[in-house]
Amino acid sequence: MPTATLNGAKLHFDTEGSGPPVAFLNGIMMTTASWRAQTAVLGKRYRCVLHDMRGQLRSEKPERITLDDHVEDFRALLDHLAIDCCHVVGTSYGGEVGLLFAAAYPERVQSLAVISAVSEVGPRLRRQTEAWASVARSCPGQLYATTVPDNYASDFLGAHSDAVESGRERLAGYPDDFFPAFARLVDAFLMLDITDRLPDIACPTLVLCGAEDTLKPVRYSRLLADSLPNATFLTVPDAGHAVVVERPDAVNTALLGFLAMHELAMHE
Incomplete structure (x- = not known):
């Protein structure tokens, strides 16, 4: 697993495929492997760049x-990685980082895809995520059960109990320092x-969301x-907050x- 000390923190990163660069920015509980349904497809045409942010599973947790x-x-x-400009794809927490990056470094963003993200935190969303942080700090063994109903559409949960259980087992094996760091990410x-x-x-x-998202509706x-001056808006039916996991084919399409449209636009 390649790592580099960047901006004072040791970060895990991966690259897959070749072609124009597309950087993927994780949701708050994700790791680079969480994008495998996307990189398996996009990696045939693009150089996929992924990293765990500071505080996430495989990176330093200051x-x-x-x-x-x-x-x-x-x-x-x-x-x-000597990348001057790239497409940026972020989901949830990563989408919000993507928006901030595009605002700070517009010359480095060829296009931006923002999935299941927000620009502000309303009262209900604040209560939900504060509850996540509280559980992570005080009872980490309950974090998965606390977050699952917020992350997935109810129909997906009913039809994919095996995936839910494997996620529970995976989170149970995470190191102890993951949980307080997760709470700091929520903060x-x-x-x-x-x-x-x-x-x-x-x-x-591209602004994309699951039609059944109850966390970030x-x-x-x-x-x-x-509010964005050059936005395309799409919803994915029958999907909740974790639309990249629930409906990967629709997201990839x-x-x-x-991306193809804005590759062409760059060369016109």
Whole structure:
């Protein structure tokens, strides 16, 4: 597993495939392997760049974690890999980091795909994620059970009990330092408030969400699409917050079409 010390933190990263670079930014509980349904398809046409952010499973877990740290870590990773500009795909927490990165470094973002993300934290979302952080700190063995109903559509849970159980077993094997670091990631997320900056993010942006998302409901994605000046808005039916896991074929189709369109636009 390649690692590099970037912006003061040791980060795990992976690259797969070849072609124009596409960087994937993890959701809060994800690791690079969580994108395998996407990289298996997109890696046939693109160089897929992935990393665990500071605080995530395979990377360093410092006491200080902010969203701005993630932005600068990602910039340092692109520098390390000699990538001047790339497509950026982020889901949930990663989508929010992607928005911040596009605002800070517009010259480095060819296009942006923001999946299941928000630009601000409403009261219900704040209560849900504060509960996650509290459980992670006080009773980590219950974290998976606490988060699953928020992350997946109820129909998916009913039809994929084996996947749910394997996820539970996987999380149970995580090291002890994962859980307080996860809580610090939640604390960083709760500081998010960038709606007023969205009109300044000019890159082509795909805003995509699951129609049944109860954690970050569709209204958050509509706010993004309405506020970003160059946005395309899509919903995936019968999918919850973890749409990249629940409906990977639909997500991959949307991404391939969007990326191809903006590859062509670059060369016109």
